[in-house]
Amino acid sequence: MMQISEEAGIKVGQIYRDFECKEAIVAEIVRCDLDHFLDESDLDCAIVRGDTAAVRQWVSDFVQHDRAPAKGQLLAQIVIEATRNAEIAELFQHTDKRIRCCLERALAHLAPGDTRSAARSRLVETIMVALMGLPFRHIAAPNVDIEAAAAEISRLVLREVDGLRTGDPAFTGPACPEGIGTDPSPSR
Template identity: 45%
Template sequence: MKDDTIMDRSRAARSVARREHLLDTARKLFVEQGFHRTGMAQIALASGIKVGQIYRDFENKEAIIAAICEINLLAWLEEDKLEAAVAARDTAAIRAWIERFCLDEPTLEDRRLMAELLAEVGRNPIIAAINQKTDDRVRLRLDEALESLLPGVSRERRSLVVDLIFLLSWGMMAMMELSPDKKHAPVRDHIVSVLRKELAALND
């Protein structure tokens, strides 16, 4: 029984390692070639994992994209920090969590991946659904943060601020991608200033 348990754990560990390696490889290919031009055969060749095994782990290429999006979202959204700040009623920490949407500097690889995701949204309904699910989750968390920070503000007004945060965040990322040599720090500081003024105005 003990040997069986050890073997099961070993298989599980190998399965996790294989999955992580596959996702890392697919992510690099998606960034370099785009979702549309990357096929399962290329992922198999680059990862050294047989196509049949890939299909046992993932139903299709879109399932791989969904898994990558989930990993990225979990790492970036830091929901545990928001939950802790809300539970402690730590307004400074909640504000910092919100402002991070405008302060974060995504890597070149992250920016390219997001650009690829947006490009696919218009032509692939499965990717569009993945993006919508991610979008809804981020919006929900932002709304929770705003409600905790400003409990007397209506949902409609909070929704407008969430839209503003999305626009500022995506706009900043687009500028970094389109104008990589531009000094982005002053623009980022101004964006945060605009956001702070908007949050202050909600109290009026």
């Protein structure tokens, strides 16, 4: 609570008055952060306009979004809480699906075509794994330049997107083993 209080610039007591439970606090933090960094309206407008450069920029910005150490620590705490709390786990899974949907839309615009669908899904999963790992890497090795790592991930992702778009077999090759790059959760 103290970390949330400090980041929000309000007293701990005020947090308890404004929210009915811890899950409501976490949900609001996740919702606000997600709304801010997903910037879905910009992505959707760029896709509607057919603005490939803006969609590429959205992908790059998404990958390189604010990697402040405090945010990484908060994410780690939310992940840990999700292992103990079904409501937080459900929120986390919903957030994962929302992010995945945005990435899929962006990549479908940048590398369209049904034949590229599996490769796009694998790339989305790779992006998700890499980005979830950044804050944990920073916790394990605080001296690692996370901004530089995020920039390198962005370069790798955009290179993969270019390979998908051009149809390079190195990028659109055979599918990964069953379960890799797919969402194993049942649909609701």
